[in-house]
Amino acid sequence: MDFSPNNRKQESLWFKNKKSLNNVLFAMRLQSLTPKQRVSQEPTSKIQDFTLTNLVSDKTSLLSDEILLKILSKLSKSQRNANFLVSKRWLNLQGRLVRSIKLLDWDFLVSGRLFLRFPNLIHIDLLNGCLISPKNSGIFCTHKFVSFHVGSDIESKDWFFDENLVLNADEVDKGLRVLANGFPNLRKLAVFNASEMGLLSVAEECPTLQELELHMCNDQTLRGISACKNLQILKLSGTVDGLYNSVVSDLGLTILAQGCNRLVKLELSGCKGSYEGIRAIGEGCQMLEELTLCNHKMEDGWLLALCFCENLRSLRFLSCKSIDGGFGVDDDLGCCLQVESLHLEKCQLRDKMSLSALFLVCQNVKELVLKNCWGLNDDLFSAASTLRRVRSLNLEGCSLLTTQGLESVIISWNELKNLTVKACKNINDDEVNPALPTVFSTLKNLKWEPDTKSRLSSYLMGTGMGKRGSKFFKKPSCDWKSMPGK
Structure with missing residues (x-):
């Protein structure tokens, strides 16, 4: 230069x-x-x-706003978060890039500030915003999908969450009307304690709504969903033990089946249906591919209605105390031939007749997942021998299942290609018979970690780890009783 x-x-x-x-x-x-x-x-x-x-x-x-928006949209979320600190212009541009939000303050929605700050939202979670809880309380409770503060003046230790901690239906409906008018392109919504009219306003103003999550809903509430013509994913929560108690029965499931015939995924949590309700779902929602039951309150015999779900591909049970106890030895259960994936997690499996009935109904499954299921011993797991087309087996946290029980079933599965065994303490390498290595040789993927504790101790052998902390727990040199004030 x-x-x-x-x-x-x-x-x-x-x-x-x-x-x-x-x-x-x-x-x-x-x-x-x-x-x-x-x-x-x-x-x-x-x-x-x-x-x-x-x-x-x-x-x-x-640069124009359009060009700057294209540049900012190329940044990762971690790099984009602090952009609003640059200037007011960048603050507005940053708000236009946000697509998903979890609302904490209900007034932020009702006042219209949510739309002014984030005009292009397509996914809005209103669950925490619907709760009324003391913000200055030091007691903070988290229960799966929601977190809230709890006051110290709890009258009953068994029931600290009641209807007074949730906005009433009229206030929720008012917020939903504001939401529907501001976000016509809304695709996903989660809300507490909405009524039929509030959901109806969302259904009419948001034709692109595809995913809906409702908590504290009942049969009457489900009438408002019938106008959601493009709804594909629906999560319904009726009763949650320790939090709230609402009723979703066969009436609500029938209303749902008549209005939402494009459902692909359905999750029923704490619902009190029966054979009639599941049959209505199968006949009305013919595109249904995935059904999840969480802590269900179904009456005995509901399992027989699964055969009406002709396109069902995946069946999941989460935290269920039972499957279905209304079967005899000679009952004709039918068969749901299209189910390829069967998933049971945190369920109580103590009735062999019920588990055998489930395996018979889903006899063509290719993927079987059993995670942290209480009561699953060798006798109960032997019922899985009827599943001849299993290609993938995932066992995790099944502490009662032994090596012999596992071997007696999987040696008859000629199509097994993937096997995962994790945290099953009664499955030991020392008890493996020659038949199991033969099965292992035909697998494509094998993850064998039945006893994580023994594997960890073998890795730490010779390193001295686990003994170094002993000096901190020796007997103290002074007697605390002789200290001043004692």
Whole structure:
């Protein structure tokens, strides 16, 4: 670079001639604008704004909102979070990039500030915003899907969550109407204690709604969902032990089946249905591919209605105290031939007749998952020998199952290709018979960690770890009774 006196003189003349520089900057600004924006520009006033000082202080002022939004959208979420601190303009642009939000303050929605701050939301979670809890309380409770503060004046230790901690249905409906008017492109919504009218306003104003999660809902509430013609994923929570108690029965399931015939995934938590309700779902929701039952309150015999779900691919049980106890030895259970995945997690499996009935109904499953299921011993697991097409088996936390019980079943599965055994303390390497290595040789994927404690101790052998802390737990040199004040 040449720093001769002539060059420095030319540079000083260039910076002194601000009028020419302003014309160049204004031309750059016009190139970044759309044709409509160019017409609305006033050259005389705008040229004065584009001084050299303005260029140096905020170089992004030359870019239009559309161009800057494209640039900011390329950043990762971690890099994008602090952008709103740059300026008010960046604050507004950052809000336009947000698509999902978890509302904590209900007034932020009702006042309309949510739309002004985040105008392009498509996923809104209102669960925590629907709760009324003392913010200054030091007691904080978390229960799966929701977290809330609890006051110290709890009258009953067994029931600290009641209807007084949730906004009433009228207030929730008011917020849903504001939400529907501001976000017509809404695709996913989660809400507490909504009524039929509130959901109806969302269904009418948000035709693109595809996923809905309702808590504290009942049969009457489900009437408002019938207008959601494009709903594909639905999660219903009727009764949750220790939190709230609402009733979703066969009546509500029938209403649901008649209105939401495009459902692909359905989750029923704490619902009190029966054979009639599940049959209505199977006949009305013919596109249903995944059904999840969480802590269900179904009456005996509901399992027989699964055969009406002709396109069901996946069946999941979560935290269920029972499956179905209404079968005899000679009952004709039918068969749900399309089910390929059967998932049981945190369930109580103590009735072999019930588990055998489930395996008979889903006899064509290719993937079987059993995680942290209480009562699953060798006798109960032997019922799985009827599943001849299993290609993937995942066992985790099944502490009562032994090596012999596992071997007696999987040696008859000729199509088994993937096996995962984790945290099953009664399955030991020392008890493996020659038949199991033969099965292992045909597998594509094998994850064998039945006893994590023994594996950990073998890794730590010789390192001295586990003994170094002993010096901190030796008998103290002084007697606490002889200390002052004792």
